[in-house]
Amino acid sequence: MFKKILIANRGEIAVRIIRACKEMGIETVAVYSDVDRKALHVQMADEAYLLGLAPPLESYLNIDKIIEVTGKSKAEAIHPGYGFLAENYLFSKRCEDEKITFIGPNSKALRLVGDKLESRKTMTQVKIPIIPGMQMKGGNLKDFEEQAEKIGYPVMLKASAGGGGKGMRIIRSKEDLKSSVEAGMREAKSAFGDESVYLEKCVERPRHIEFQVLADNYGNAVHLFERECSIQRRHQKIIEETPSTALTPGLRAEMGKTAVKVIQTANYNNAGTVEFLLDENGKYYFLEVNARIQVEHPITEMVTGVDLVKSQIKIASGEKLPFSQEVLSQRGHAIECRIYAEDPENDFLPSFGKILFVNEPSGPGIRNDSGLYSGIEVAMHYDPILAKLICWGENRESARNRAVQALSDYAILGIKTQVNYLKDLLSHPEFAAGNTRTDFIPKNMSDWKEKMSREELKETALIAAAIQSMDETSTKGKMIEAAGFDPWISLGKWEIGA
Amino acid sequence: MFKKILIANRGEIAVRIIRACKEMGIETVAVYSDVDRKALHVQMADEAYLLGLAPPLESYLNIDKIIEVTGKSKAEAIHPGYGFLAENYLFSKRCEDEKITFIGPNSKALRLVGDKLESRKTMTQVKIPIIPGMQMKGGNLKDFEEQAEKIGYPVMLKASAGGGGKGMRIIRSKEDLKSSVEAGMREAKSAFGDESVYLEKCVERPRHIEFQVLADNYGNAVHLFERECSIQRRHQKIIEETPSTALTPGLRAEMGKTAVKVIQTANYNNAGTVEFLLDENGKYYFLEVNARIQVEHPITEMVTGVDLVKSQIKIASGEKLPFSQEVLSQRGHAIECRIYAEDPENDFLPSFGKILFVNEPSGPGIRNDSGLYSGIEVAMHYDPILAKLICWGENRESARNRAVQALSDYAILGIKTQVNYLKDLLSHPEFAAGNTRTDFIPKNMSDWKEKMSREELKETALIAAAIQSMDETSTKGKMIEAAGFDPWISLGKWEIGA
């Protein structure tokens, strides 16, 4: 097993990986950009190194610098987390050349599955069902226009190199094509350092179903069942759950087998996710392989009892899979809510700045993966994800109710978040009924504004504010920004004549 | 299902019960003594009523007052938690008379199992193995002396009415008998309002193994496997785990069957625990039934996936058991550490006062049941239990390592706790090897003092203190007690001339 691992990431996932390492007795090395000096992952690691300025290309995407720091810190392996360099085969290749273990798939498999177009080709050869669309990346605009016509609008624009909705857009008419393609390419470039994009037939009202897979370095592979990620805003997942309300045991088994076949066809190792679209007729299409630990991995951990990050590390260190498919099972139901620094009342525009105070929910069946603390600054340079609230329950209903309660306790003061939006979404009768398709949000939440209950909560808020102001004026001194959490100001009673 | 439940308890268990109710859509009523005005359970409940002064007899043991408040608040049921009135059959009888649902066993069963002596008789009749000892409570001292001689020293003194080590003592010689019996009676009186005690043969070097049982109101009963609670200080459990390293599948099944038989023999309903002693030869003896939700219930919840508190409420409301024995199974391993306000460096004397700051651990597989927050006062009138740290892992080793890590993050400043003692205990090779018997602590921890690592931690502490003092003097004002957490002092920068 490794003695020391470098985590080439930030935020909640870096924190989660560091925790796993500590429990395994592995030393950890954190890296950070200058705006992340006070980030939680930096505090928690045994060592931490500054990479550079905030822009990703100068820090978390800076391969040379990261390799240099790995050498300096004598780390034997690198865990890339998700996003940033996680699915960059050039980086994993570089690690291989430098004799550093990349905790993820081998660079050949990574290159194949990372190239959405290549993998589409390969998979058709072994009869994996795929969505009709371009077999190669688009060149000039004319090229895209022709292809779009051929496939027929609406079409889906996708980044060949990446996932997570980056660069992704539905294009409904020729007029939108130019700006969409250009913006998509820019987003793809800044997110993955590769601007290639392509078009696919847009499957209407699908469910997004993905299967978690683990494969060791000896050809053994198992799936850990599905995650349904149909609740998306602008192709960005915001709520995930498992099991899916749409799968019968039969369909689950069949899709699971297909997922394992995809992985083995690609000679893929370590943890991966095979994404499918499930259409209204129960027909499923292979979409792509996400060659990384995913944001939503905790819901799988909670229902299967398998620690995916520890499994990644063990597999990377050469261990065999400790279990076979038969012993794996799902218990209960888990739901993840992604908490973003966004303003749901203002078209979900990103919100950043200082978090004055945080109260994170806790209790039985509640897991909260976050990198937050009172006083932390949310930087504008990175993904707006702040935390992940994962709730487990004996069944879907109890998990859902638990999540609603937990969100009610999730206070993040100072910036805007979509906590109350998530709360209303989970409480929506259509969600409660399990009618979750990728059009859920346009269909059920487009007219969203705060519930009626709000009026009464408003009153409570006003009362609280007034009473606190009253008490403040009756004691000396006035509350200041980030009461009690501004590091540069010591707290104190103002003694007269002191 | 109930619309409103009153929780006749305090601290972490009251908080845990309130959480369960909220998730079930049930309104909650808290009760509190005057020193608990700011307790977490009071904040979390929908309504809260003052019972009286701090001494239990005037508040949490005050039956009339609690019944009165139940009526006033229109609560339909009372959850007694553990301790206080939980196993007082007079209280449950009173509830029955007042047409209030007591969330626990019926008063007849409660009376039987609550009377350790009666239940010993009953169980012998159905051939449940019991420990040789008195068949009736002791009267005068002479009586005890004779019985002790007859059983043969060492003998175990036990409160007939209670559990949790209250009133319990090993008596090794005639000399100690008088003071032990007297103290035991006083403790029993103040803990359970009943001073009867009795003597039993003291089984040497046993393991303490208990089985969790659920029984509905229709005669259906299942067990949820064992908990091993052998790690005890002065008969007080401090670390519990499940599964036990001592049980073979065969023995587990046999003891489980016996546990269910005990419950059915007593016509017992709702949640209960059947305690056994397992001696060095693998022979087991029935000890007693704990007729309440137990402190250590979370470890069972984590390995079985069953929410015991919600099950209690459902059973009390008349629902049938939703599962049969066959579908229940254990997954992974869970360990609970009880965090007490005690000073391990000073003979574990209780420590109380204001908690200046708390940092509670969190992360995958970590559950922390507590009623703590920064600034809370720990009162001397109640049990010194502050919190329960429960860690789940894929196996015993990963649960143990997780617990050690979590304890390292469990900062409770201002009072003494045994966090570092627990950490060392979990790290002890004998514990790691699973050699856990009730003599573990005298045998392995009696010479406990902080590890060698301490010197280096001392340095870190001194450096931190010095640097903070330096920064304080360089900013105006001085830190005051409970920096940032004394409610009566507002935080502020001292503005010159303000």
Add this chain to the structure above:
Amino acid sequence: MEFEFNLEDKLYKITIEKKGEVYFVDLGNSKKEVKVQTISPNCLSLSIDGHNQTAYLADAENKKFVFVQGEQFIIQEKESAKVRKKEDEAGLIDGKQLVFAPMPGRILKILVSEGEKVRKKQSLAIVEAMKMEHEIKSALDGIVKKVNFKENQMVDTEEPIMELEQEK
């Protein structure tokens, strides 16, 4: 004691009197009896007419952030409540349109230059924050009167990126 708070562009008058433990709060349309436990400077445990509520609070400049049951409210004292110059339905201020960034960020592209004619829905600029791009489109047919920023400059939501004039 009296307070005037601004919450979501509405003004609220609140009068409080404290008698012993109890705060008597008059919200105009309703009166409440409130008991309070101050748990920390950021947490009040309120009992409003006997019903418990926990509120989390934090202060910034002249704002109070208050969180109750999953929802955050931003409350300002009256005098400090800021108002932006009134716009008409078309979003015009005396025939001119000020183009603001939807959120603070970096200006990725300025797609028009001063004097240029623009059509409604034409892209004017692209602002980036948190790796997401936001295209700013023209709400009218008109002329670019003034461009206040260059590409790669940072912009907030208070300063207009450019000014358009409606075609006569």
Add this chain to the structure above:
Amino acid sequence: MEFEFNLEDKLYKITIEKKGEVYFVDLGNSKKEVKVQTISPNCLSLSIDGHNQTAYLADAENKKFVFVQGEQFIIQEKESAKVRKKEDEAGLIDGKQLVFAPMPGRILKILVSEGEKVRKKQSLAIVEAMKMEHEIKSALDGIVKKVNFKENQMVDTEEPIMELEQEK
């Protein structure tokens, strides 16, 4: 800057110099280079010779509570470090023995009275805290000179419950 701290009855001299971001700390027996991020008034993130450590701190009167990796340390500034009158091996102070409560609590029983002879190991009083009873036994054969408390009174660990005198 220099500090004198008292930790577990040991005195520590600590000298700190701050140059830019770095604190140079001299502990007498060892020198350290320390970088610090102040996360909150109760949390410092330290990098000591490149190795990260998180310390939680809180102040009370003249004490600092510091928590590092599962262990709490109570640090006092020298001048404020309190010393109780020196006892000899037998725990006697000029032939007298002061009997202290082991912890603050309520005196349940006083089992002896002034002038009474007591034997070594004889129970003198019972103190209760948190529902646990603690019997206080005599450490010597002697005579009860003075009893300072009555039953049911509260007692702390600073005031002696009674005074014993050793038998001549």
